[in-house]
Amino acid sequence: MQTVKMVVTGPFAAGKTEFIQTISEIAVVSTERQISDFTRTVKSSTTVAMDFGRITVDDDLVLYLFGTPGQKRFDFMWEILAEGMLGFIVLIDSTRSETFREAKQIIDIFRSYSDTPFVVAANKQDLEDAWPPEDIRIVLELEPWVKVLPCVAKDKESVKTVLLELLYTILESYDHN
């Protein structure tokens, strides 16, 4: 059996958990951060919030979606999660421009790990004060070839579209290499 991994990242409360929950066939593991009670153990027991979901294609192929922890202090997980991923999705809360700067930093960090294909999803487009995707592209200074897609993480069709756009981007990347 083959498993394929994709990572869903983005600032705190961008909608990562919601996104994975909408499309995943299993209950999303979503643990809250908590200082461990294992103070006596030597190894780090700092707990982290994590999400993961699964989409079973058939007996031979499973797609796992890993959501990065929202809390800044768990950045160290990113690189571990990024390893071996097929692609990643950066979710942005389009209604909260105060998070755009952080979103840009997250994009830069993930891109520094590898040149894995990615798309940006401008989430919460159902809300009135959502910034349009194209405006978000400009403030994030994203290159024209980076897809910035409208998204409503609560809506399955919308989540499907974002995933598919990422997969198309991945397909295209084979031709560039």
Next chain:
Amino acid sequence: MALKGRLRDISLNQLLNLVKLARKTGALTIEGEQGRVELYFKEGKVVHASLNGDGDLARLLLKFGRLQEQQLRAVLQQLSAPDDKELGLRLINAGYVSKNDILRAIRRHTMDVVLTALAWEDGKFHFEPNKAPPPERIVVPINLDSIVREGDQRQKELATLREELPDLNVALRFTENPSTNLSKIKLSRDEWRVISFINPRNTIAQIAKYSGLDEFQIRRIVLKLMRNGLVEVVGRPTGRAPAVSSAAPQGVSTGTGLPAGGGAPSGHRPKAPAVEKSVVRRLIKFIRGL
């Protein structure tokens, strides 16, 4: 005159006890199957430790997630020679880490190394009196009592863990329908690391290696995940090549990109996974139909 011997005759526990009681100063080197450990003591306290030449500040801070590689690279470039004290100062001045972060990372690393060696059943050791730690390292004295106590406890726990999970050459997979309430499970950073490597083609032993965990740690984590109904054993992997895609190890995941012994980090760039184009097409087809 150096003290020499084998761990199967004199356990590390006994040696540490000796160092403590005799308030020894010097270096204890252990060469075992799993590698080489160096422990430095000052007046009965352990002050520095390295496993296979690690123990430099740069790697510690990356390992414990206190620093990002880019930040480190920028600061390392300013150093003329490797010197953890200067590196530490510069990192603090740049606001990347606090002094406490540094001390805590070093302390944790030292404890980890000692505990790793405590689990070794055999290995050649020798103690060189008065040998000081490498001058470029920051020394942090730690009382041996707490480490020895932890070591004792681990030995006992390890025996139990071995009974519950006898074979590490089996693979794991996520259970079909996790029974327990998944939202209640709390995962540590190491547990998460293990999870990201779970794949029917990776054995537990491989996962441990890729994530830099010793036998005790991996057994404990896997059993916890199993007890929580998150993963299950799938048996020995079939004779196919190791998985290259996805959650499969793409290299040493503790990989900070730093060569052994420190120095400038090389670019750590996980390659795009070698998934076949047809796999991507299958995913597309399936998701379209959802």
